[in-house]
Amino acid sequence: MPIRNKVVALVVGLWMLFLIIELVRRRKLREEYSWLWLMTGSGILLLTLWFDLLKWMTHLVGAISPSSTIFLFAFLFLIFISLHFSVAISKLTDRNKELAQQYALLELEVQELKKRSLPPEEGVLPKK
Amino acid sequence: MEKKQEVLVIIPAYNEEKRIASVIRGVRDRVPQAEVVIVDDGSHDKTRWAAIEAGAKVLSHPINLGYGAALQTGYKFALDKGFESIVQMDGDGQHDPSFLPILLEGIQRREADYVIGSRFLKTGSAILAGEIYPAPFIRKLGMRFFATITSLIIRQKITDSTSGYQAMNHRVLEWVSSDQFPWDYPDADVIIMLHRAGFHIREVPVRMFPSENKKSMHSGWKPIYYIFKMFLSILVTLMRK
Numbered sequence: 001m002p003i004r005n006k007v008v009a010l011v012v013g014l015w016m017l018f019l020i021i022e023l024v025r026r027r028k029l030r031e032e033y034s035w036l037w038l039m040t041g042s043g044i045l046l047l048t049l050w051f052d053l054l055k056w057m058t059h060l061v062g063a064i065s066p067s068s069t070i071f072l073f074a075f076l077f078l079i080f081i082s083l084h085f086s087v088a089i090s091k092l093t094d095r096n097k098e099l100a101q102q103y104a105l106l107e108l109e110v111q112e113l114k115k116r117s118l119p120p121e122e123g124v125l126p127k128k
Numbered sequence: 129m130e131k132k133q134e135v136l137v138i139i140p141a142y143n144e145e146k147r148i149a150s151v152i153r154g155v156r157d158r159v160p161q162a163e164v165v166i167v168d169d170g171s172h173d174k175t176r177w178a179a180i181e182a183g184a185k186v187l188s189h190p191i192n193l194g195y196g197a198a199l200q201t202g203y204k205f206a207l208d209k210g211f212e213s214i215v216q217m218d219g220d221g222q223h224d225p226s227f228l229p230i231l232l233e234g235i236q237r238r239e240a241d242y243v244i245g246s247r248f249l250k251t252g253s254a255i256l257a258g259e260i261y262p263a264p265f266i267r268k269l270g271m272r273f274f275a276t277i278t279s280l281i282i283r284q285k286i287t288d289s290t291s292g293y294q295a296m297n298h299r300v301l302e303w304v305s306s307d308q309f310p311w312d313y314p315d316a317d318v319i320i321m322l323h324r325a326g327f328h329i330r331e332v333p334v335r336m337f338p339s340e341n342k343k344s345m346h347s348g349w350k351p352i353y354y355i356f357k358m359f360l361s362i363l364v365t366l367m368r369k
Contacts (some may be wrong), residue, residue, distance in 0.1 A: 095195050097311065101201045103189040104167070105208070112185075 001051045013044035033088070036081050043073075132362055135162040135232060136211040138202030139184075141193055141219030145173040149182040155217075155226035156183070158233070166219065169198040175219075195292075196311035198305070203305040215295045225295040227334040231295040234330050241300050241327040244319070245293035245334030246285070248275075274316040274358060281366070282323040285332060289316035293334050300327055310361055313354055317361035324365065 001009075020037045023029035029037075047054045047070070058069040137155050141148050148166060155164050166179040170192035181188045187201050199216055206214050213235045217223040227245060234240040248271075255309050270349070278289040303309070303325055310317050323329060 023143075052235070090332050097197050097200075100189045100191055100193055101197065101204060104189050104201050107184060107207055108205070 016041035136302035140198035246288035
């Protein structure tokens, strides 16, 4: 691997790792969703420092050029992370529904309790 | 859970301020002993206050979650309050409340766990014959198609698998309140799931009116998603043990 490519890849890999850890530190990214990105950054560093591994992987997948192998894995990673987020969004949608339902049930309960405890003239209709 | 009560009518409603009061009155006239709960699914209009003023209990979603989730909120309320028989009907006045006693009959006599009100079930009464229900040809075709698939899978004739006019007993209520309930467009897949769970399903004839001045659940791109979702849901239901 030419030295210039190596430097660029190293900088990108290190910058990515730093960014992810910083986002987790600032609580802008949950640990739960950071592991895929950390693995990617580590993968970039590993393949940069150990080019023979990339050549071996290129041979393994039947590609001609190592850059094709990188694109293949980048593409697979994007598919995988999209799927991961779809699962996360599905889970959040379910939780959102549960919360809204519980809110509606509890709100009625509160209104009923108010109706029982307050004199009728005070009124317990929710605000319009 | 509170002590057992008799009948609860669950009515999901979204932007139905003009119609909801007459729907509630219709239910009260036909089944005076029933409790009525409106599930206001994040309406932008005054559906909630119209329903409260008409004397119904109102469960109000802070955001719009959709028809299936609104129904399930009503189920959870019914389960918590210990209702024995539950009817669900639409808040747009499409479902004729004079058929409430017929829907409830099979449940209260313990002859069925789940009763579907069918607009297509032909009986001796000509007025209930399916031909008079006004719906676009494509929609009718879709309804027939899913009814046929459901009938083939459960080996029982179902004529209106897309009907939202239904009654159920407490056992079914427990099931639909759980996370097994497909709250994103519950329809034919629910019938199949309930059949596989061992519940006894029955259809009775009901009258439905066309919904006026309303953006249907089946408008825009939704029919395409609906067909896709229903196929997928039925397929995974059949794959589950």
